[in-house]
Amino acid sequence: MGKETAQKINKSRAIRRLVIWYKRNSAVTSIVDTAASSAATASNVAGNVVSSAGSVVTTASNVASNVAGNVVSSAESVVNTASSVVSNASTIAKNTLQPLVFDPLKRLQNNDNILDRVEKSQSKRIWIAVDGMGGDYAPGPILEGCLEAISRFPINIKFVGKIEKVKDAARKTGLAELLENEIDNNRLELIDSGEPIGMNEEATAVRKRKNASINVAMDLVRNNKAEAVYSAGNSGAMMASAIFRIGRLKGIDRPAIGALFPTRDQTRPVLVLDVGANTDCKPSYLHQFALLGNIYAKDVLQVQKPRIGLLNIGEEECKGNDLSLKTFELLSSEKSFDFGGNCEGRDVLSGSFDVVVCDGFTGNILLKFLESVGGVLLDILRSELPRGRRGKVGSAFLKSNLLRIKKRLDHAEHGGALLLGVNGICVIGHGSSKSLSVVSALRLAHSAVNHGVMDNLNRLQKLQVLNS
Numbered sequence: 001m002g003k004e005t006a007q008k009i010n011k012s013r014a015i016r017r018l019v020i021w022y023k024r025n026s027a028v029t030s031i032v033d034t035a036a037s038s039a040a041t042a043s044n045v046a047g048n049v050v051s052s053a054g055s056v057v058t059t060a061s062n063v064a065s066n067v068a069g070n071v072v073s074s075a076e077s078v079v080n081t082a083s084s085v086v087s088n089a090s091t092i093a094k095n096t097l098q099p100l101v102f103d104p105l106k107r108l109q110n111n112d113n114i115l116d117r118v119e120k121s122q123s124k125r126i127w128i129a130v131d132g133m134g135g136d137y138a139p140g141p142i143l144e145g146c147l148e149a150i151s152r153f154p155i156n157i158k159f160v161g162k163i164e165k166v167k168d169a170a171r172k173t174g175l176a177e178l179l180e181n182e183i184d185n186n187r188l189e190l191i192d193s194g195e196p197i198g199m200n201e202e203a204t205a206v207r208k209r210k211n212a213s214i215n216v217a218m219d220l221v222r223n224n225k226a227e228a229v230y231s232a233g234n235s236g237a238m239m240a241s242a243i244f245r246i247g248r249l250k251g252i253d254r255p256a257i258g259a260l261f262p263t264r265d266q267t268r269p270v271l272v273l274d275v276g277a278n279t280d281c282k283p284s285y286l287h288q289f290a291l292l293g294n295i296y297a298k299d300v301l302q303v304q305k306p307r308i309g310l311l312n313i314g315e316e317e318c319k320g321n322d323l324s325l326k327t328f329e330l331l332s333s334e335k336s337f338d339f340g341g342n343c344e345g346r347d348v349l350s351g352s353f354d355v356v357v358c359d360g361f362t363g364n365i366l367l368k369f370l371e372s373v374g375g376v377l378l379d380i381l382r383s384e385l386p387r388g389r390r391g392k393v394g395s396a397f398l399k400s401n402l403l404r405i406k407k408r409l410d411h412a413e414h415g416g417a418l419l420l421g422v423n424g425i426c427v428i429g430h431g432s433s434k435s436l437s438v439v440s441a442l443r444l445a446h447s448a449v450n451h452g453v454m455d456n457l458n459r460l461q462k463l464q465v466l467n468s
Contacts, residue, residue: 134233
């Protein structure tokens with residue numbers, strides 16, 4: 001075999017090894033994903049290697065200079081030992097650069113752990129009542145989320161449901177032993193109840209079926225045996241149960257459901273309310289929603305001076321229907337919060353507002369539309385990615401970015417929405433909630449209790465505008 005033939009074989013093997021390495025090595029993938037300069041360099045290297053076998057010497061030199069930071073003294077020796085270069089680059093990337101970058105999921109977990117330690121050091125464990133039978137997949141995923149939340153946050157759970165069904169679900173999901181351990185540790189308590197209010201049932205069913213799981217859970221809050229309640233069941237039934245059992249705040253005509261939407265700044269979501277509790281509203285209702293949202297943004301979101309917006313079809317104060325025009329007048333004259341004017345649909349996710357108020361009919365459509373955006377966006381991106389070997393290498397680099405986009409738009413990451421305007425902390429979960437949503441919702445409930453939301457909400461009755 002001639003020298004020239006041997007060199008071609010070595011080059012071909014080096015190319016294959018490098019392509020396989022880029023596809024399988026997660027450390028370099030995450031480096032390229034999160035470090036912009038490293039991403040550009042690695043992308044160029046991958047493209048040059050795949051498209052031009054004749055430039056292996058130059059590629060090897062770039063890999064060594066850009067990733068490892070070493071000077072290649074002999075291009076010929078690098079080509080002859082291509083497998084050694086790949087191995088060394090992998091080791092250097094892992095040991096030197098990997099600590100500087102974070103996989104999205106790991107970063108989420110790390111941030112959660114840091115915040116959890118802070119909350120644990122600053123607050124006592126609180127009891128939260130959970131409607132374990134509410135939701136499309138209850139009770140298994142609900143129980144799984146509760147057990148996970150107990151280990152991460154300073155909370156205890158009163159799990160309400162048919163005990164035999166709960167234990168049977170625990171056995172099927174492999175959670176029986178963990179469930180018994182948490183019961184023995186007095187961090188979880190099973191509370192027996194009747195069947196839940198079905199998703200298709202009328203909200204008024206809560207008045208006839210007193211032993212329904214949501215009613216039993218709500219009674220725990222009313223009797224001060226729990227400081228918050230969570231349910232992924234019938235949202236109308238939960239609101240009715242809250243009104244009948246723990247009552248509305250004085251001065252509030254209609255409670256509102258407040259949901260967090262993502263914005264361009266992932267550290268500062270926007271609160272939109274109402275998103276479904278009141279399909280028909282009066283101007284006074286929207287005024288009260290703004291007052292409720294202002295307190296929520298200050299206490300839970302920790303925004304010093306929340307900017308309130310009124311959802312409308314134009315920025316001008318003369319735009320909109322009769323409800324919008326009259327509500328604008330009320331909000332403009334309110335001195336207890338910062339009213340930023342009308343908010344068009346395109347501005348909801350811009351980060352220009354901290355609270356956006358609207359009627360429940362409009363808000364619910366907005367919420368359901370947003371829930372579909374993440375999945376559609378990912379499908380479009382996947383269909384537009386290039387095909388072939390080079391496309392697969394590029395897709396590996398983009399995988400973490402796509403997952404991060406999905407996470408920011410995924411309603412499961414926010415878990416639930418607060419029912420504002422009732423005399424207690426109530427968190428409403430999505431009907432399709434699974435363990436991740438439950439964990440996020442319970443964290444929201446704990447945060448609301450820990451920041452004294454109810455104390456500030458109760459002060460609303462002292463405002464003259466509510467007593468007029």
